[in-house]
Amino acid sequence: MIVRMWEARAEPYALADLITWVCDSALPEFEHDPLHLSSEVFSSTDHRIVVISKWRSSPRPLPDPPVMLLARPAHSWDFTQVDR
Numbered sequence: 001m002i003v004r005m006w007e008a009r010a011e012p013y014a015l016a017d018l019i020t021w022v023c024d025s026a027l028p029e030f031e032h033d034p035l036h037l038s039s040e041v042f043s044s045t046d047h048r049i050v051v052i053s054k055w056r057s058s059p060r061p062l063p064d065p066p067v068m069l070l071a072r073p074a075h076s077w078d079f080t081q082v083d084r
Contacts, residue, residue, distance in 0.1 A: 004059040006051040008074035015047050018069045030060045
């Protein structure tokens, strides 16, 4: 399993709009992909949005958000579980 963490910082006035974009536009693009297992969306008080998506393999990237909603470009990182 691969876990992708996607993070974006919204403009202060645009947090609600960025959450709406993630939930209504970005995530539906790959939720029916057979390699996609699940996704969760989180927000913070400093205007960040984080999406944690779990994949069997080959995670698909989220599309680029509308630039006017962002304080800076979005970033993503892939993780694999550590056996302990």
